[in-house]
Amino acid sequence: MSSATATAYPMPKPEGLEGVVAASTALSHVFGEEGRLVYRGYDIHELAGKASFEEVAHLLWLGHLPDGRELDELHRKLGANRDLPDAVFAVLRALPADTAPMDALRTGISALGAAHRDLFDDTPDLEEAIALAARVPAILAAFFRLRQGLDPVPPRPDLNTAQSYLYQLFGTEPEPRHWQPLEVYLVLLADHGMNASTFTARVIASTASDLCSALTGAVGALKGPLHGGAPSKVLDMLNEIGSAENVEAWLTHALDTGQRLMGFGHRVYKAEDPRAEILRGMAERASDPAFYALSKTTEERALALLEERKPGRRLYTNVEFYSAAVLAAVGLPGDMFTPTFAVSRSVGWSAHVLEQVANNRLIRPQSEFVGPTDLHFAPIESR
Numbered sequence: 001m002s003s004a005t006a007t008a009y010p011m012p013k014p015e016g017l018e019g020v021v022a023a024s025t026a027l028s029h030v031f032g033e034e035g036r037l038v039y040r041g042y043d044i045h046e047l048a049g050k051a052s053f054e055e056v057a058h059l060l061w062l063g064h065l066p067d068g069r070e071l072d073e074l075h076r077k078l079g080a081n082r083d084l085p086d087a088v089f090a091v092l093r094a095l096p097a098d099t100a101p102m103d104a105l106r107t108g109i110s111a112l113g114a115a116h117r118d119l120f121d122d123t124p125d126l127e128e129a130i131a132l133a134a135r136v137p138a139i140l141a142a143f144f145r146l147r148q149g150l151d152p153v154p155p156r157p158d159l160n161t162a163q164s165y166l167y168q169l170f171g172t173e174p175e176p177r178h179w180q181p182l183e184v185y186l187v188l189l190a191d192h193g194m195n196a197s198t199f200t201a202r203v204i205a206s207t208a209s210d211l212c213s214a215l216t217g218a219v220g221a222l223k224g225p226l227h228g229g230a231p232s233k234v235l236d237m238l239n240e241i242g243s244a245e246n247v248e249a250w251l252t253h254a255l256d257t258g259q260r261l262m263g264f265g266h267r268v269y270k271a272e273d274p275r276a277e278i279l280r281g282m283a284e285r286a287s288d289p290a291f292y293a294l295s296k297t298t299e300e301r302a303l304a305l306l307e308e309r310k311p312g313r314r315l316y317t318n319v320e321f322y323s324a325a326v327l328a329a330v331g332l333p334g335d336m337f338t339p340t341f342a343v344s345r346s347v348g349w350s351a352h353v354l355e356q357v358a359n360n361r362l363i364r365p366q367s368e369f370v371g372p373t374d375l376h377f378a379p380i381e382s383r
Contacts, residue, residue, distance in 0.1 A: 018267075022363070023202060027060055027351055028191040033269030035316075038190060048278050053161050053186040053344070054078065060191055060351040061129055066322035074130070082164065084142060087115035089152065097147040101224040101339045102142060106216055108139035113212025124357055126210040129350035132211055136163065136346040137260070140339050141168030152378060154321075162186060165343060170331065178330045180288045182340075185326055188275045188319070189341055191348030193268070197221035197228065197299025198345075198352050205353040206363040218349045222342055230336035233262040234324040237298075243290075244297040251301055261302050263321025265313075272316045279322035286329040295325050 014020055028039045037044040040059050047056055051065070054074050058066040066074060091111040095104055112135060113120045120128055142152040145168075153168045162183035166174035192198070201218040205211075222228035241250045254261060266273055280299075284292055299317055306315045327337050 017365075021363075022194055022199060023356070025194070025352065025355060026063070026347065027355060028193055030104065030193040030268045032266075032268040032270050035269055035274055037192065037274050044188065044274050048187050048275075051187060053183050053190070053347075056187050056190050057133065057161075057347045060347055061354065062128055075160065076157075077127075077130045078134045078161065079155070079159070079164075081131040082138045082155035082157070082168075084138055084152075085112070085115040088139065089142060092143045092146055094111060095143065095147075096206040099143075099147070100223075101143060101335055101344070102219060102229075103144040105136070105140055105339050105342060106219040106223070107285070108143065109212050109219060110216045112139070113210060113216070114348040120210050120212045122208060123171060124205065124209050124214070124350070124353050126354065128211045129347075129354060132215060133346045133350060134161075136215075136311050136342045137165040138168060140336070140343065141165060144169050144336065145171075161343075165340075166330070169336075170325060176212070177286065181282050181326050184278070184282060185323065185340070189323075189344035191345070191351065193217050195227065196224075198349060201349045202352050202356045203363045205356040206360055208357075208360070211350060211353055214353050215349050218345070219342055222338065223276070226314045228338045228341045228345075231263075231320045231323040231327065231341070232334035235328060235334040235337070237262050238291070238294055238324065239290050241294065241298060244293050247294070247297045247301050251298070251305055257307060261306070261322070263299075263318060264302055264306060266318045269316060269318065270314045273318045275319040276317040276322055279319065279326055280317075283322045283325035283329070287325045291325060291328070295322065 020370075026040065028037065030037055038066070039047060039056065040063060042059070047059075051059075052071075054071060055065055058070060059072050068262060088108055088111045092104060092108055095107065112132070119131055138155060145152050150171075153171045155164055159167055159173075160179075160183070162179040163174055166179055166182065197218040200221040201214040204214040204217045225233060241247055251261065280296075283295060287295070299321060303315070303317065306313070323337065323341075324334075327340060328334075332340060
């Protein structure tokens with residue numbers, strides 16, 4: 001085989017596109033060195049625990065916090081859009097009971113786009129964004145119940161997103177101690193700069209494809225454990241550790257054998273993830289005291305050991321670590337953690353799609369070709 005290759009591009013080739021500006025956005029930004037997250041000019045501490053998820057959705061979609069009339073109208077539209085077509089229920093019923101919920105969500109959104117072509121056309125708009133964000137939790141709740149042999153729970157339009165999601169999951173009106181922490185979680189995860197799933201959604205939207213296609217791709221990206229699939233891995237790790245007394249030995253063995261500690265380090269943050277800080281306080285208030293003690297002891301010892309073994313790497317607690325404690329406290333099983341992340345991020349994804357199509361140019365990056373260019377075909381008998 002010839003060793004000749006194409007001429008390399010004179011541009012830098014950062015691994016994983018690190019540092020490459022792929023789009024302009026006014027939606028959110030991660031200030032990694034400072035450990036700050038901003039939505040439309042608002043620091044996340046200004047919103048978490050103060051603004052409702054619907055207010056934040058309005059902010060991301062429309063660029064400003066709603067007044068009372070606007071918020072009432074958004075609640076009305078979300079409540080009116082939670083019903084699923086029979087075709088989507090049929091698809092969800094056909095899935096094996098052991099299907100991963102993220103796979104069910106990906107399939108359900110795709111089925112929704114096919115069944116509701118009258119609504120989800122090739123030109124995404126705000127009404128479509130609202131309609132899809134309302135149905136993402138409904139798809140997950142329907143599959144959650146179907147896999148247990150239970151009937152889906154019809155939606156109640158009077159409930160907010162956090163309440164409605166828990167109501168459709170479990171069939172009972174949720175208590176404030178459950179839906180209020182979930183709502184803060186939804187606010188914290190609604191958008192996060194140009195992350196992998198958001199970039200995926202924007203690439204698909206840039207082709208002039210439809211909103212359901214863009215979010216189907218985004219769900220596929222979020223599923224990966226290097227992106228959104230980590231919270232359940234944190235729960236697995238904490239359950240394996242078992243108790244605060246086992247933390248030191250377990251972490252030492254894990255690091256000695258090259259295992260990755262879940263919930264620590266971030267591609268962008270070089271200071272503590274502000275979402276982790278907020279979730280830590282929520283976990284202390286909402287979690288079982290023994291589980292919180294296990295989580296806190298694990299965090300403290302993990303950070304100390306990581307600094308000792310990897311000095312200067314600036315590895316801090318990320319959002320996934322205390323997401324596990326908070327989502328477990330509101331009653332969700334581990335395999336519903338990342339899907340619940342998607343409930344929140346569906347708002348950010350759709351906002352990015354709307355921003356992309358408002359000033360669209362097909363996203364078509366270049367690559368460096370490193371293969372041969374002068375090979376010649378030979379008949380099979382001479383190979």
